Amino acid sequence: MEVSLQSFRKRYTYDSQKDLLGKGGFGEVYKAYDNEDKIFVALKMTQNIANSKYNLIDEIKRFKKLNHPNIINHIEAYEVNTGSSDIHGVPIVYHVGVLEFADQGTLADLLKEKNASPRIVEDIAEDIINGLAYLHTQNIIHRDLKPSNILLFAEGEKIRAKITDFGIAKQADATAVSTQLIGTVEYMAPEFFSTGNITTSADVWSLGVMLIEAFTGLHPFGKTSDGLSNEQIIGNILTKDLSHISDGIQAPYKDIVTRCLLREISIRPANANEIKGLIATPQDAFSEKTQLISHTSIPSNTLGSTPAGGNKWFNFFNKNSNFENSGFGNDLKQFYFNSQYTKWFIIWIVINIFFLLLGKSNHIKLDVFIPFLNDLEDYDIKILFSI
């Protein structure tokens, strides 16, 4: 939409010094008050340079249709005609994107402060994964995922994260091979430097790098701000030993970052939806699986004697056992062990009473039974019990 400088300035109030939020590769971002809608917004602006490859209006228009709680909302795009012209007589026009305003800065700011609790980092991680999964479902490759492109919002006690900066994002099927190096080297997947074939899986790699940085405070391949050259960082991305890459990270993210940082694209998750599936597996399901395995791993001849209703001895001694509900192999073995001796003890008493009734005083001692018990196989015991 084309607007005059006058009407633009009437609608948005900001101070070009105090309200500067960030300066990126393509322009500046300001915090402004929208006098019409009565909300704070972020204004992303660039001076429109003729023949520039980057066009902010196109960026906003293309991504305005995106609608997800973890993707920044692109509200409007304006072409602001200043009414004046440059030294060549070319009209000076600004492109302005209006975005929802993130009141908690970026993930990069948060990581600099070094005081984010693991709980907050986990919430942020989950939000980024959800937002990225949505982008990948829309067939969009972000190509520049990094902490300064993750915006944070306060929501009650929680911090919510949204992905922003679609300046170099691409439709996954638009161009298969990228010949230009764009984006930030530190977070780039190895294929940027080899085949140039960039797919949604390249975003999965960047996600892994970001998660390691967020959870450990350390950048796995080093940063230019730590004094490393781009060549050194690229060398690390291509060859650094990754076997300890997830040290110090808790489940399920330990497994997630290991998978994100697989250099071989064919085995790395193809998109963030696959990662989403990995966090969706709750801890309970893991323990359920473990129980199932231990249950079925009990030899069938042991289990075979214990079905409810199948064995009167078992039922008699098992009235208070919750075997049916427990599902635990160890519980079952414990019960089985106890019930064996209870049963033999009662048999021993019965035999003693039998001999007493017969008037014989030399009753059979328990230790007569012990070696006999040891020689018995489970199977024999089963038969004995079911007599």
Ligand SMILES: Nc1ncnc2c1ncn2[C@@H]1O[C@H](COP(=O)(O)OP(=O)(O)O)[C@@H](O)[C@H]1O
């Ligand atoms: N909606 C927003 N709310 C608050 N701050 C923002 C917003 N958008 C951008 N910023 C700030 O401006 C910086 C640059 O914006 P970004 O969209 O990433 O542009 P660039 O392409 O220049 O990197 C961000 O890193 C962030 O600090």
Ligand SMILES: [Mg+2]
């Ligand atoms: Mg950016």
